[in-house]
Amino acid sequence: MTVFWILLTGSLVASCCGILGAFLVLRKMAMIGDAISHSVMPGIVIAFLLSGSRDSMLMLFAAMICGLLAVFLIQTFQQSGIQSDASIGVVFTALFALGVLLVSLFARQVHLDQDAILYGEIAYVHWNVWEVNGVNLGPKAVWLLGVTFIVIVAVIGLFYKQFKHLRFRSGAGRRVRHTGRTLSLLADGSRVYGDCQFIRKRRGHSCCRLAYYPGGHCLSAHRSVRPYDCAQCVSGHFQHFPGVRRGGRS
Amino acid sequence: MQSLWTLLNDPNMQWIFISCTLLGLSSGIIGCFSYLRKQSLMGDTLAHAALPGICIAFMLTGTKSLLIFLIGAAIAGVIATFGIGFVTRHSRIKHDAAMGIVLSGFFGLGIVLLTVIQHGSYGNQAGLDKFLFGQAAAMIGSDVLTMSIVSVLLIAVCFLLFKQFKLISFDPGFARGIGYPVAFLEQLLMLLMVVSVVVGIQAVGVVLVAALLITPAVSARYWTHRLGAMVILSGLFGAISGAAGTLISSTAANLPTGPLTVLAATALFFLSILFGPQKGLLAKQFIRLRVKRKLEQSQIRGNVKARVAAAETEKGAAL
Incomplete structure (x- = not known):
């Protein structure tokens, strides 16, 4: 069961990243994922200093705000x-x-060291479980990531046509400019939300790269977008498995 | 001020101060060309790609000398550039996604190798992970000497080949037409970038060294339209941020040099974006205000000529 939970966590991370990564790669914005995954760091540190724990919703919000701030600044x-x-x-x-400056100034002696943010570790997710009235409902991480996954799939599914227009024909997209602008904001939002979740689970650096790694892989193999998304999920999963065997660090 | 002078009298501090300043200077100069050739994030990719090179160099030799790391990282960086070229040429993947793939692949390999080294039976592996975030204070005399010599060499090459680099930054087609070895020059520029990144890694770290290439160049772009002035300004901004980062970090405990250098460069960037003479935000506001006032004045005076002219241009626009 332990291995199952770890694999499920990694797979959920990979598929969330993969779905969003398809659009990023097609929109020639692959490096934005990299930028967001680096930029959330001050948010994480500030939230940690305020709340004192590594597992709070505050951390998620702070990371999201930092990510959105980064996207806003880049566009400005x-x-x-x-x-x-x-x-x-x-x-x-x-x-x-x-x-990094905040970490070395204020959080040097505590749990949140640079390595924990830089590498990420999912080998222990099964110990941090969600209990309601004493009933074990499974790891918290899986629940959070599952919700993220459903949100991403729902947003992409509902606005699939619009996203597609935005990605392939910016001319056609421009005609529906007002919706286009909301959409790209929505896309940024969901992307940032996704990224923050992954950071929490696999703390940053190498993990957020998953977002465009599978994306790049599949671009040469598939022509239409729909199988492209699915194939991406699969390839994201396969990428993850050797990592688990290596001891959780991939 | 007094304490600053006593700090600067410390020979160790002097070495680090000089090498950080030279580092900022040289990477600021090279960053200009990479910015103009729209390859800013290439520095980031090369810095990440250098990590496995450093690890393999350490595993092969077992020593921690900057020169050996420089060679290993330079080889890894050259392989990374060829990898990006290969991916973009032989698939439908665009340049930025190819950069992302190469970057994450190399960095992942580097982290795996770091873990292997950490668990291996090497004698002196401690401190190798300092390359991730850099630690200027840990540099020893020979490192500083290598860094300074390499920085001076970089500056000299840029000075000697300024005309050629200028041409391939703005019009590579024309350069090819008049018979310059463009492919060679482009590779040379890439190699210079690799070297400046690798030299900076020990002081600033893998993740942040790209900032030394990008930020001073972008800031300098706000002040001038001439390449020569831009290169000098960018080098100056880099040098100032290197010096400021070292000085600030030496005033208190727990202040890392690398992030402070980057933040100093960012502060200069914000100053440039505000006060740049033509493209800066304040200048733009000023120009807008002046035009608006002129228009209002002409309207108040009831300047018939201006009105007729405006009406005519409007008619022209409508047609």
Whole structure:
């Protein structure tokens, strides 16, 4: 059962990332995932300093706010005439530097060391279970990730056509500009939400890369978007399994 | 101020101060070209890709010398650039996604190798993970010497090949037409980037070293339209942020040099974005205000000429 929970956690992370990654790669915004995963660091540290625990909703919110702030700043700088990759680089390095600085100033002696955020560890998820009236309902991580997965699938499923338009024909998308703008905000939102969840579970760095890793893999193999999404989930899963065998760190 | 001078009298501090300043200078200069060639995030990719190179160099030699790490990381960086070129050429994956794939693949390999080294039977592996976030204070005399020599070399190469780099930054087609070895020059520029990234890793760390390439160049772009001035300004901004990062981190305990250097560069970036002479936010507001006032004045005076002209342009626009 232990191995099952760990595998399920990793698979859920991979499929959430994979679904969103398809759109990121098609929109030529692959590095945004990287930027968000770095930028949430100050949010995590501040929330930890405020609440004192590593498992709070506050941490999730703070990370989300930081991620949204990063996306907002990147877009602002882009619109003011800086190249898109340069603005990504400026924003995420600044926020990440702030996070590292905060950790080494205030959180040096405590549980939240740099390694825990940088590598992530899912080998112990089965110990942190959710109990209601003494009934064991399974690991918290699986519940949270499951909800995230359902939210992502629901948003993508409901607005699939609009997302597709936005990705492939920006001309057609521009005609429905007002919806387009809300949609891209929604996409950013769900992306940030997803990213934050993954950070909580697998703490950052290498994990958020899953978002475009499977995306890149499948782009050459599949032409239409729908099988592309599914294949991506599968390839995301396969990528994860060797990691578990190596002892949870992938 | 007095304490600052006593700090600077410390020889160890002097070494680190000088090498951080030189590092900022050289990566600021090279960052200009990578910014103009729209390859800003390449620095980030190369920095991450250097990690497995460093690990393999350590596993092969068992020593922690900057020069050996430099060679290993440079080889890994060159392989990474070829990998990105290969992926973009032979598949439908775009440049940024290819960068992401190479970056995460190499960095993942690096982390796995770090773990292997940590659990292995090497004698002196402690401190290898400091490369992730950098630790300028841990640099020893020979490291500082290597860093300084390499930085000076980088600056010299940029100075000598300035004309060529300028041409391939703005118009590679024309450069090819008049017979420059463009492919060679592009690879050389990439190699310079690899070297400057690798030199910076020990001071600033793998994750943040890209900022030294990107941020000063973007800030300098706000002040001038000439490449020469931009390169000098960018080098200056890099040097200032390196110096400021070292000085601030030496004033108190638990202040890491790398993040402070990056934050100093970011502060300069915000200053530039606010006060840049033509593209800055304040300048733009000022120009907008002046135009608006002019228009209002002409309307108040009831300047018939202006009104007629405006009406005519409106008619022209409508047609």
